[in-house]
Amino acid sequence: MLQVNNLHKKFKTITAVNGINLYLEEGESVGLLGPNGAGKSTAISMISTLLTPTSGDVLFKGQDVLKQPDVLRPVLGVVPQEIALYEELTAYENMLFFGKTYGLSGKKLKRKIDEVLELVGLTERKKERIKNYSGGMKRRINIAVSLMHEPEVLIMDEPTVGIDPQSRSYILEMVRELNRNKGMSILYTSHYMEEVEKLCDRVYIMDHGQIIASGTKEELKSILSSEDTILIEVQQKSDQLINHLNEHALIQQVAEVDQGYKVIVGKGADVFADIFEIANKCQVKVRGVHIQTPTLEDVFLHLTGRKLRD
Numbered sequence: 001m002l003q004v005n006n007l008h009k010k011f012k013t014i015t016a017v018n019g020i021n022l023y024l025e026e027g028e029s030v031g032l033l034g035p036n037g038a039g040k041s042t043a044i045s046m047i048s049t050l051l052t053p054t055s056g057d058v059l060f061k062g063q064d065v066l067k068q069p070d071v072l073r074p075v076l077g078v079v080p081q082e083i084a085l086y087e088e089l090t091a092y093e094n095m096l097f098f099g100k101t102y103g104l105s106g107k108k109l110k111r112k113i114d115e116v117l118e119l120v121g122l123t124e125r126k127k128e129r130i131k132n133y134s135g136g137m138k139r140r141i142n143i144a145v146s147l148m149h150e151p152e153v154l155i156m157d158e159p160t161v162g163i164d165p166q167s168r169s170y171i172l173e174m175v176r177e178l179n180r181n182k183g184m185s186i187l188y189t190s191h192y193m194e195e196v197e198k199l200c201d202r203v204y205i206m207d208h209g210q211i212i213a214s215g216t217k218e219e220l221k222s223i224l225s226s227e228d229t230i231l232i233e234v235q236q237k238s239d240q241l242i243n244h245l246n247e248h249a250l251i252q253q254v255a256e257v258d259q260g261y262k263v264i265v266g267k268g269a270d271v272f273a274d275i276f277e278i279a280n281k282c283q284v285k286v287r288g289v290h291i292q293t294p295t296l297e298d299v300f301l302h303l304t305g306r307k308l309r310d
């Protein structure tokens with residue numbers, strides 16, 4: 001349905017997007033996962049026709065979106081990373097305003113506002129000014145606005161960044177509902193791998209302007225089928241420990257995580273005793289060492305040597 005071919009964007013000296021290819025089928029939920037600065041926002045701004053590419057094509061149902069933006073714009077909903085609402089107006093007034101810009105009016109507009117307010121769970125708060133809303137509520141209204149014209153395709157740019165856990169899980173559930181029950185095709189960008197794992201059928205992993213891996217979650221994780229991921233839980237962190245782990249011949253990657261460190265080793269490599277010995281030498285108390293099933297975060301670590309949220 002939506003196809004992106006060899007898309008590039010250069011800003012003077014920076015190549016923000018360096019030849020990406022991706023597609024979105026009807027009814028699919030696809031994740032664009034990558035760390036800050038990977039080029040996700042630039043890529044989706046071009047796909048949404050808000051930014052002109054340096055080169056490349058975007059096709060919607062076989063038609064060239066860059067030459068004829070109107071083949072996509074009327075059926076596209078975009079949730080930008082920045083909140084785009086009038087702070088002094090109430091949520092309802094904002095929706096009236098944006099609904100009119102989509103060409104809705106009269107009873108149809110009011111019916112649609114009621115429907116999307118219900119969907120984002122803010123019917124009771126619709127008469128409050130946006131400036132009095134929490135960050136999470138603002139984001140929910142931002143999403144509501146993008147749904148007013150019943151888009152076929154929804155593109156979301158990190159819609160849960162910086163919000164409270166309750167709004168976050170509300171938004172995730174809502175996105176899931178839009179995809180599973182309403183059949184909306186969704187391109188969801190995020191640097192939170194848990195969100196992409198939860199919501200998306202297929203995933204593109206982006207880094208430094210390029211797509212470095214793509215496939216279903218299972219396909220991506222099978223990249224690690226010849227590796228084990230080991231979590232080392234420690235009492236206190238130590239740079240010396242990281243250095244020593246990195247020097248170990250059987251350890252391929254080391255990354256710091258909340259509880260301690262994650263290391264990737266060849267399948268079945270027996271490094272447990274060595275880990276305890278190294279930790280002992282660095283005077284780090286180890287709480288536990290566990291082999292884990294790989295996550296998309298581990299796939300990213302394996303491919304780039306970095307964590308998604310470095």
Ligand SMILES: Nc1ncnc2c1ncn2[C@@H]1O[C@H](COP(=O)(O)OP(=O)(O)OP(=O)(O)O)[C@@H](O)[C@H]1O
Nearest residue numbers: 011014015016034035036037038039040041042043
């Ligand atoms: N208008 C611009 N002018 C110059 N450089 C830009 C512009 N927009 C983005 N960049 C640069 O392009 C690169 C990719 O940025 P982009 O915002 O697309 O990344 P991202 O993956 O969406 O990250 P984030 O989540 O932080 O927005 C970055 O190095 C950024 O500084």
